Amino acid sequence: MKAIVISILALLLSINSQAQNTNKKSEVKTTTTTVKDSDGVKKIxxxxETKETQKIKLEQEKNNTLNIPTKPSQVDVTTKTQVSVDGVTKFVDVDRSAYYTYNGQKYQVAIDNSGYTMTLPDANEKTILRRTSNNNYIFKNKDKLSVGYFDTEGNLVVETYDEKTDTVVLEKYIVVKP
Incomplete structure (x- = not known):
């Protein structure tokens, strides 16, 4: 009986010591934005949620010391973004909502229920951006239908086929950094 109690106690202590071998940090940031446009008021x-996990690694134990110093180790960071537009919730890898400039004009890209919308601040005309299965976006406004994507700097690159010249024309909307 004594051996069983000691075994269970040793098992519980070993489980507890394994849980202490990582540093964990979690941070949740909530932003509420209200957008007024010709369709009304939208609440976004x-x-x-950002989680950081670091495994604790110890240096070599030194004789006649109580504390063992730790070694620097890799920190794994994961970020999960949840966006709710007028009560409809979806998860996004990266939120591309921002202001962009092209040909001297400033455009606003805002997330909506199905993707993004792009507008000039003083115009009612909207361009829609809808995500495809290969991480590109269908770029549609009243004049054209194109394909777009976000480059590594966060800029929006739109490719449009020109029938007259039989070429693909690139337009690059530069993200405005705060």
Whole structure:
């Protein structure tokens, strides 16, 4: 009986010591934005959760010391973004909502229920951006239908086929950094 109690106690202590071998940090940031446009008022709630996990590695134990110093180790960071537009919730890898400039004009890209919308601040005309299965976006406004994507700097690159010249024309909307 004594051996069973000691075995269970040793098992519980070993499980507890394994749980202490990582440093964990979690941060949740919630942003609420209200957008007024010709369609009315939209409430956008963005919740971004960032988790950092670091495994603790110890240096070599030194004789006649109580504390063992730790070694620097890799920190794994994961971010999950949840966006709620008028009560419809979806998860987004990266939120591309921002202001962009092209040909001297400033455009606003805002997330909506199905993707993004792009507008000039003083115009009612909207361009829609809808995500495809290969991480590109269908770029549609009243004049054209194109394909777009976000480059590594966060800029929006739109490719449009020109029938007259039989070429693909690139337009690059530069993200405005805050």
């Amino acid at each position: 709630v963005k919740t971004e």
